[in-house]
Amino acid sequence: MAKKVLVIDDDENQVRFLTVALEESGYDALKAYNGKDGLEMIRNERPDLVLLDLMMPKKTGFTLFHQLRKDDEYKDLPVIMLSGVAEVLEDLDSSSDDTHARPYDSLREAMRDKIRNMKGDGLLKPEMFIDKPIDPELVVDKVRELIGN
Amino acid sequence: MLKRVPFYWKLTIAFAFVIMLILMIDISLERISEVKLRFFLIIAVTVILSSISAWMIVRLTVRPSLSKLAQGMDKLAKKRFDVRLNENDKDEFGHIFSSFNVMAVLISSYQTELVRAKDFLNSILESTADIIISVNARKEILTFNSGAEKALGYMREEVIGKPIEMIFADPEEREVAIKRLKYGDNVVNFETKFLTKSGEVKDVLLTLTLMRHAEGTFVGTFGISKDITEMKRLQNQLIQSQRLSAIGEVFIGIQHSMKNMLNTCKGGAYMVRTGLAKDKREMFEEGWEIVQIGIDRMSDLSKDLLKYVKDWKPKLEPVDLSKVLSDIDTEIRKSAKDKGIEFHLDIAKELPEIPCDAPMIHSVMMDIVSNAVDACFWKDYSDLEKPNVCVKAYLRNGRDKAVLEVADNGCGMTEEVKKKIFTPFFSTKSKAGTGLGLSITSRMIEVHNGNIDVESEPDMGTVFRIMLPMNVNLKNKEISDGKESAGN
Numbered sequence: 001m002a003k004k005v006l007v008i009d010d011d012e013n014q015v016r017f018l019t020v021a022l023e024e025s026g027y028d029a030l031k032a033y034n035g036k037d038g039l040e041m042i043r044n045e046r047p048d049l050v051l052l053d054l055m056m057p058k059k060t061g062f063t064l065f066h067q068l069r070k071d072d073e074y075k076d077l078p079v080i081m082l083s084g085v086a087e088v089l090e091d092l093d094s095s096s097d098d099t100h101a102r103p104y105d106s107l108r109e110a111m112r113d114k115i116r117n118m119k120g121d122g123l124l125k126p127e128m129f130i131d132k133p134i135d136p137e138l139v140v141d142k143v144r145e146l147i148g149n
Numbered sequence: 150m151l152k153r154v155p156f157y158w159k160l161t162i163a164f165a166f167v168i169m170l171i172l173m174i175d176i177s178l179e180r181i182s183e184v185k186l187r188f189f190l191i192i193a194v195t196v197i198l199s200s201i202s203a204w205m206i207v208r209l210t211v212r213p214s215l216s217k218l219a220q221g222m223d224k225l226a227k228k229r230f231d232v233r234l235n236e237n238d239k240d241e242f243g244h245i246f247s248s249f250n251v252m253a254v255l256i257s258s259y260q261t262e263l264v265r266a267k268d269f270l271n272s273i274l275e276s277t278a279d280i281i282i283s284v285n286a287r288k289e290i291l292t293f294n295s296g297a298e299k300a301l302g303y304m305r306e307e308v309i310g311k312p313i314e315m316i317f318a319d320p321e322e323r324e325v326a327i328k329r330l331k332y333g334d335n336v337v338n339f340e341t342k343f344l345t346k347s348g349e350v351k352d353v354l355l356t357l358t359l360m361r362h363a364e365g366t367f368v369g370t371f372g373i374s375k376d377i378t379e380m381k382r383l384q385n386q387l388i389q390s391q392r393l394s395a396i397g398e399v400f401i402g403i404q405h406s407m408k409n410m411l412n413t414c415k416g417g418a419y420m421v422r423t424g425l426a427k428d429k430r431e432m433f434e435e436g437w438e439i440v441q442i443g444i445d446r447m448s449d450l451s452k453d454l455l456k457y458v459k460d461w462k463p464k465l466e467p468v469d470l471s472k473v474l475s476d477i478d479t480e481i482r483k484s485a486k487d488k489g490i491e492f493h494l495d496i497a498k499e500l501p502e503i504p505c506d507a508p509m510i511h512s513v514m515m516d517i518v519s520n521a522v523d524a525c526f527w528k529d530y531s532d533l534e535k536p537n538v539c540v541k542a543y544l545r546n547g548r549d550k551a552v553l554e555v556a557d558n559g560c561g562m563t564e565e566v567k568k569k570i571f572t573p574f575f576s577t578k579s580k581a582g583t584g585l586g587l588s589i590t591s592r593m594i595e596v597h598n599g600n601i602d603v604e605s606e607p608d609m610g611t612v613f614r615i616m617l618p619m620n621v622n623l624k625n626k627e628i629s630d631g632k633e634s635a636g637n
Binding site: 011013014016017018020021024036055057058059132133134135136137 | 408409411412413414415416417419420423427432435436439442443526527528529577
């Protein structure tokens with residue numbers, strides 16, 4: 001039986017090309033357009049992996065992710081975060097708190113704390129971040145890396 | 150002993166003495182028979198004796214007192230204020246001496262007071278770090294305080310009497326300040342540049358005052374300058390770094406926006422490629438459509454960028470806001486309904502026409518109302534609550550401002566987000582929009598001389614209030630012009 005991968009993102013186009021790419025590689029692709037529906041889908045369909053966007057209506061990717069990690073049933077469910085903040089993580093890794101040294105991005109600033117929290121607790125870290133612009137084939141490769149075919 | 154006798158007594162005694170002498174001479178000349186000769190002799194002797202006795206009296210009594218007075222005056226003139234005259238004399242000189250002593254005491258105390266006041270002023274002039282220079286009517290430096298010495302590197306001996314122009318980097322600037330001075334009485338915080346002895350240029354703020362005599366003749370100028378070189382340097386550094394950071398912010402904003410658009414294009418391109426490779430026409434077409442969406446969004450960004458930098462000049466005309474708002478109602482109601490959001494429109498009865506630029510206000514309201522709809526869409530509502538957006542138009546109490554209010558019960562904003570919503574490219578909606586919407590909106594309101602007020606609370610909702618001035622006197626002409634051109 002094909003492995004199930006759930007794509008949760010409010011960008012319909014992104015959901016569309018990711019599901020196409022997953023299906024082309026033999027996965028069973030599921031989709032949800034916001035965090036709330038996404039959680040319901042996880043409960044009902046029990047996917048093998050979740051591709052999760054950060055900024056979404058109803059329930060953000062952050063909230064959903066935390067909820068999953070705190071839940072014994074889903075704490076081991078592999079999650080790939082789809083976001084433009086992977087580089088922020090690199091920034092955090094490579095530098096101190098001195099944000100004056102380079103121009104800052106208001107968006108990144110708003111996310112900084114949340115990501116820091118995520119980093120602080122090893123358990124709370126998602127398996128992977130993938131930055132935009134997303135290459136659908138790369139996503140499929142990463143999915144394969146994590147859960148196999 | 151003679152000194153204690155009053156002056157008139159002395160005269161009386163002298164005359165008595167002269168008369169006695171004359172009588173004695175008269176008796177001794179009895180032998181001279183000719184009456185005439187005898188008379189002339191008596192007269193001559195009288196005159197001589199009177200003169201001698203008058204001279205003796207002055208010599209013996211008045212002169213010592215006068216010379217004492219003269220000596221006293223002399224000492225006073227030599228600033229020996231402790232000089233005192235003996236007041237024991239009972240005559241008029243005693244009075245004069247006592248008046249002299251009072252005068253000497255007074256002069257001495259005035260002098261002390263003057264010295265003290267002068268010292269006080271000097272200590273102020275010398276202790277301040279400000280550059281204080283006074284100049285006479287011939288433009289020569291009169292005084293040069295230690296602040297000036299420190300700041301400009303000259304010793305006062307080097308500059309006093311020299312032309313004031315020597316310390317100005319551009320002497321013409323002094324003339325500009327002086328010209329201004331002639332129209333008013335002083336020039337406050339005139340920004341100019343001084344030249345130090347070593348040739349360094351210092352930025353200063355000069356406050357110049359005219360010095361006049363009591364009768365009004367111009368005697369020179371008095372200038373206090375503050376050295377602001379360091380302050381200016383820091384200010385320039387700050388401006389520079391702010392400029393860099395602003396440019397950086399804009400670049401990152403554009404890059405972020407483009408990244409989202411590229412994401413769409415890249416995904417669409419993948420589908421086009423796969424559709425072609427696997428000969429799936431449907432996938433190819435769908436992919437192409439997605440690429441098209443990405444391209445459209447890029448052209449939106451390009452338009453918004455232009456819109457943002459445009460020099461907005463509103464064409465003010467009396468506008469019936471109910472018409473503008475009902476257009477927005479038509480455009481928004483359906484998409485709101487599709488998302489399960491209720492939309493209310495409430496326009497105050499008898500709302501007069503508002504002086505504004507209708508297309509701009511339409512764009513502003515469209516932006517804010519769409520944001521309100523998005524805010525509702527983003528919130529996870531409980532069963533007890535229903536998403537709604539309410540638009541109101543009314544006149545503020547006092548009828549000086551028209552208010553356009555957009556209230557929603559959507560996801561709301563934290564204080565930090567609220568602070569940044571008018572910043573270009575700040576966006577919490579990573580995919581939709583260009584991040585320039587509210588920045589453009591706020592600029593449009595600004596050029597109307599209006600203002601935007603935002604109240605928001607996370608999970609409770611947001612209220613945007615746009616206030617447009619009703620009394621646009623200055624723009625009356627534009628309003629009537631607008632009418633004419635509309636009529637043409």
